[in-house]
Amino acid sequence: MLNRYLDISTEVKEALEQGKPVVALESTIISHGMPYPQNVETAMNVEKLIRENGAVPATIAIIKGRLKAGLTAEEIDYLGRAGHAVPKASRRDLPVLVAKGSDGACTVTTTMMIAHMAGIQVFATGGIGGVHRGAETTMDISADLEELGQTPVMVVCAGAKSILDLGLTLEYLETKGVPVIGYGTNELPAFYTRKSGFGVDYELDTPEELAAAFHAERELGMKNGMLVTNPIPEKYSMDHKVIDKAIEQALAEAKAQGIHGKETTPFLLAKVKDLTGGDSLESNIQLVYNNAVLGAKTACALAALKG
Template sequence: MVPMVSEEVREAIAAGRPVVALESTIIAHGLPRPRNLRVALELEAAVRQEGAVPATIAVLDGRPRIGLDEEQLERIGSGEGIRKLGHRDLPLVAAAGASGATTVSATALLAALAGIRVFATGGLGGVHREWTVTQDESADLGLLARTRITVVCAGVKSILDVPATLQRLETLGVAVAGYGTDRFPGFYLSDSGHPVDWRLDTPEQVAQVMRAQDALGGPESALIVAHPVAEDEQLDPGVHARVLDEALRACAAEGVTGQGVTPFLLDHLVRHTDGASLAANLAAVRGNVRLAARVASAWAAGE
């Protein structure tokens, strides 16, 4: 299962130019059609505007693709036969010759295999609420503990158990730094209510940490750059708290469990905030994509 790297991305990697990996789940499963394709093209354009090359990642007909053209983006955005893929699904989808959109874990793995060091996304998965009962934890965490990649994100999804996720990242040895903040962001929210131990304020500082990771030669773990959504673009914290509480109670009442919990809660937030949660989500992703391109440029500069 050798990934197919687009000519543009392959040439950029070979020349040492900045490249930013982008996941495809937001295209296939995160947004309604046709808005999903417009957003996908917008995010790629934002990477280019910052001087980097976008590498949206997906699996088409059993073959991982690193860098998609517009026709391939349209195919992913159509949703027809497009599965949602974590890294554990990659050998299965390859053997079946099927197609799918990559989540954080699959995107990070494929990006690293292709030699891409920087990845931009919205929010990470993490430890789910009531973990002691469900033992439900995102595969993102374990994969990031053994994959050398820098992930620019808006923290973890606020529907999760944020302090437990931070503790789990510490246990796994995954480095976490706030970007321009001493607080860990909460995806829709600028501040999850929890601090971070380290703060970075420029793309150059992030690149210095990446070089230090390589120089130390320790475990091949990730660097999480937690970049908060701007306060004037976040979901109103009061609305967030009220609607999330309603969503959790509805989830329990309807007996939703396992993999169905996260999409249920996210859908409830979108519907019961009149789309404000989706707007905050997109604002966070746009900011992360631009920052990731600047980080990739600082990394490529090699100073």
């Protein structure tokens, strides 16, 4: 049943009604993930790449209290310019933002929720949240992991951000019954780098194999999502020693400044960008493009299976 607070764009609605492939995209990347104007340029390029690979893009956000599946270019530009003035909207924020008629940039969690509400099964993003370092005392665990355990959407990403505790993140996903698939790799990618030292559950090598696994999960009546981890292209992969050093320094500064909760990830990513001379921003943009292409190809294979 369609939620009465949900607006699906005409293009996305027609695609869904006709069984055409659609790929959901989050909006926190636009507002909080990158500076203006690179954020808007990246968002528009991602939509273009998805179209070039045979699918329809559906960027998801909350505008004036409405849950939007499919944004206009003007709405994307608005979010990009507003930046951090737009609240990051996770599951707990939705009722208040809707009730107040406010804007919200959708995280992985809320993008999954709204995509599922709209009937979109594939979602491409940068990286997911996870278990933060030191979570055994802080209990700082991203809502993304809970959502993956309860919402049947395939999330294509470049792994979990290496600012996190990757081992505990994988343990948490296992507890929630979420399959972690490596696309062409048996090792969990760590966002800026292709390797982490941690294994994935399964390695699959084609969009058709990914689509078949997700289709089987749906046919089995399972309620959880599926995580596809797609390594950043070799050309843009960063030296793990450089990234690790920048992350350690960023974590120390966050602790010293008392940064916590939903502000942690944007602070750490911005600090890592500064410490790497902007190299991490270029890597971030390229891995998002890479995931968009794989998301589109997988959505096309899924549509063919169901057709």
